[in-house]
Amino acid sequence: MFASLSDRITGSFKQLRGKGRLSEADVDGTIREIRRALLEADVALPVVRQFTSAVREKAITALQSQALNPAQQVIKIVNDELIEILGGDTRELNFASHPPTVIMLAGLQGAGKTTLAGKLGKWLKERDNKVLLIASDLQRPNAVNQLQIVGGQAGVDVWAPEPGNGIGDPVRVAREGVDHARANHYNIVIVDTAGRLGIDEEMMAQARDIRDAVKPNETLFVLDAMIGQDAVQTSIAFRDGVGFTGVVLSKLDGDARGGAALSVRGVTGVPVLFASTGEKLDDFERFHADRMASRILDMGDILTLIEQAQKAYDEKEAEDLAEKMAGGTFTLNDFLSQLQQIKKMGSMKKMLGMMPGMGQFRNELENFDEREIDRVEAIIRSMTPRERTDPKILNGSRRLRIANGSGTTVQEVNALMDRFEKAKTLMQHMSRGGGAPGMGSLPG
Ligand code: GDP
Numbered sequence: 441m442f443a444s445l446s447d448r449i450t451g452s453f454k455q456l457r458g459k460g461r462l463s464e465a466d467v468d469g470t471i472r473e474i475r476r477a478l479l480e481a482d483v484a485l486p487v488v489r490q491f492t493s494a495v496r497e498k499a500i501t502a503l504q505s506q507a508l509n510p511a512q513q514v515i516k517i518v519n520d521e522l523i524e525i526l527g528g529d530t531r532e533l534n535f536a537s538h539p540p541t542v543i544m545l546a547g548l549q550g551a552g553k554t555t556l557a558g559k560l561g562k563w564l565k566e567r568d569n570k571v572l573l574i575a576s577d578l579q580r581p582n583a584v585n586q587l588q589i590v591g592g593q594a595g596v597d598v599w600a601p602e603p604g605n606g607i608g609d610p611v612r613v614a615r616e617g618v619d620h621a622r623a624n625h626y627n628i629v630i631v632d633t634a635g636r637l638g639i640d641e642e643m644m645a646q647a648r649d650i651r652d653a654v655k656p657n658e659t660l661f662v663l664d665a666m667i668g669q670d671a672v673q674t675s676i677a678f679r680d681g682v683g684f685t686g687v688v689l690s691k692l693d694g695d696a697r698g699g700a701a702l703s704v705r706g707v708t709g710v711p712v713l714f715a716s717t718g719e720k721l722d723d724f725e726r727f728h729a730d731r732m733a734s735r736i737l738d739m740g741d742i743l744t745l746i747e748q749a750q751k752a753y754d755e756k757e758a759e760d761l762a763e764k765m766a767g768g769t770f771t772l773n774d775f776l777s778q779l780q781q782i783k784k785m786g787s788m789k790k791m792l793g794m795m796p797g798m799g800q801f802r803n804e805l806e807n808f809d810e811r812e813i814d815r816v817e818a819i820i821r822s823m824t825p826r827e828r829t830d831p832k833i834l835n836g837s838r839r840l841r842i843a844n845g846s847g848t849t850v851q852e853v854n855a856l857m858d859r860f861e862k863a864k865t866l867m868q869h870m871s872r873g874g875g876a877p878g879m880g881s882l883p884g
Pocket of ligand 1: 547549551555635690691693716
């Protein structure tokens, strides 16, 4: 996502760097380049215009004030304006003062509504809500069944029409679902509605009828980020036809050029609340304009990375680990449990992609083989307990046995041991450098 946009924009900054003073012509050159990059990424023209004129005005003012490091200033201005068009601060979901809170999903068929119902249901359940999903998509033959499956995966209940009773009437299903939720103390319901392949009046009318029947506190418009320039027209049709209070961008993991993400807020005035980044239920996050801007400018998304890590680690474990690292008692067993934590955090490729400056390694990242972790795991598992705690005893014949046992080669075993020893020295060094407070009193 955003790969070529990101390359183009960061490329346009290169001509500014290293110049002590910038002229208006320098700034205009950069802005022209950014404008081209945005248009090629399918960002809507009015949004591009607004963006470039705001950046130009602020950049020229900055030049006139003879500020230090003007190139940095321009980059900061571009970053601030990107955050602005992406929607500024993230707002929270609106909850009803009298539960249940009703969240209705709208969008074209295939946008990712049903998947989102499961993702959002799970996310809300993890935040101590009692969630009910309502299957009001009776258009697509398999939609009810699909919602039941994602509901099961998310561990939340699903309200679906009884066969032969009310089938074909999505408004009635929605109304009865909300009544059921109220009677059974669910505090959140998520109503999945039908979409069509294109915008059509009948679908809009049905969505309006459901809306009027359940009076949602939030209507979330689910927008497939891969649909490019059609995103603008589709968003406007839904805004005028049904109305929505928040946007969810789906398929942000794909290689879309990013135009939808950058345009939808500017065109509709409605903020993006969530981002969907894959087919699995955990591929879902709050949308943060500032973090997205950082990713586009290749400044990394450290905050999201830290959040993912916090989800996978418990605090006690992290403390134990820090202690072992500092004391030099970190063993291959600890390393093995580290690898398992990393796997819990999800794809290694995705995580590396959030590190600052990774843009230049995009090809290497693309070729990163997730199975490398499995190979390392296999090697460690082929070692005896003693070998794991005292790798010094690993002579040639032991290494050959381990390679055979793990389906790898002696070279791979050697390379792993090499890296492990180096990492261990480095960790010890770093913690001795007085990194985290409180570490100084640790033994070692
Ligand atoms: P609906 O018709 O709007 O309910 O769309 P679905 O939820 O059935 O999603 C359509 C297809 O897109 C399914 O194959 C989903 O697995 C897939 N999908 C949904 N969200 C995402 C996402 O964020 N990333 C990717 N890669 N696929 C997604």
